[in-house]
Amino acid sequence: MAPHLGQDEFFKSLGELLSKTSQQVQGSVYLTQKPLIDVPGATTTNSQPSILIRATDGNTNTPNLKKEGKDKVAKKSQKIKLSTIVQPDEIEAFYVRYAEVCKAGMTGLKKRDRRGRKAKTKGGAAKVTKA
């Protein structure tokens, strides 16, 4: 497995992965978080473990037996795996950036349609008052 990335590197790669997925309008991104326990390289302060963050696209490197014939022609893309370790005292700062990166990258979600709703209510209200 690839070594854990630094936070800056992780965020950069994650941003690329998310925006790529959003642009293609296809595919998935999996973000996993779990506590690291009894693992060398993780520090534990007052019973709070480090957090391991992983990000992958859903691809698998194992060959699909059904599609084997086709895959020989078109080479499959490698699975993207990113991971980083967050120390307990860095969690807050990390998640602030994490949320920003996710917000910026997940553009495929439905945006809030504020303008339409406001216009509707305004129009309705105006009509009511006029009448």
Added chain:
Amino acid sequence: MPYLPTSQAYLEQSRAVITSVPRHSKHSSTSHLNTRIVTKYNFPTNRRGNLKQAYKSQVRKDAAKPTDAPSNTPAPPSAATATLTLKTFNPTTGICLHYRTNKAQEVGRLITSLGKLAAGADVAGLGLSAAVPAAGADVEMTDAPAPAPAPAEEAAPVAGKAQGQGQSAKGKKKGGKGKR
């Protein structure tokens, strides 16, 4: 593996899973720490079944319209909205919680909440309702908002009372004088 109706319910339940320690577990001290949270951001797939369904619904829509423009292609991919699925799973207890949304405005809040869940069991308030005032509730979140509204609320009734008392006292005094 239920899909919870609101993000708040999901976060509260997840916190319960993360903080609770099962009674009859050998590794009771660490078992709750195995809980992992997976956030999946995905677009609808291009599987044949999915495409067929999209095509059928498109046909139905076209048929419903008065100006029938037959389109042989399935719904354009640009129309697809992504989905964000959150999953909390504890392998020891087998508890698995889901929450699914497609709203962009929820992303920031959800991720920050996940951070608070990750920060550990002693986070009493997720910015959610009814944070249990436990002994270990020395979180900034609970302290910060409380002092601000309290003085204003206190000040107003006190002032009102003071005025009311003053008036009533005067009235009583006068009344008393007149009677006597």
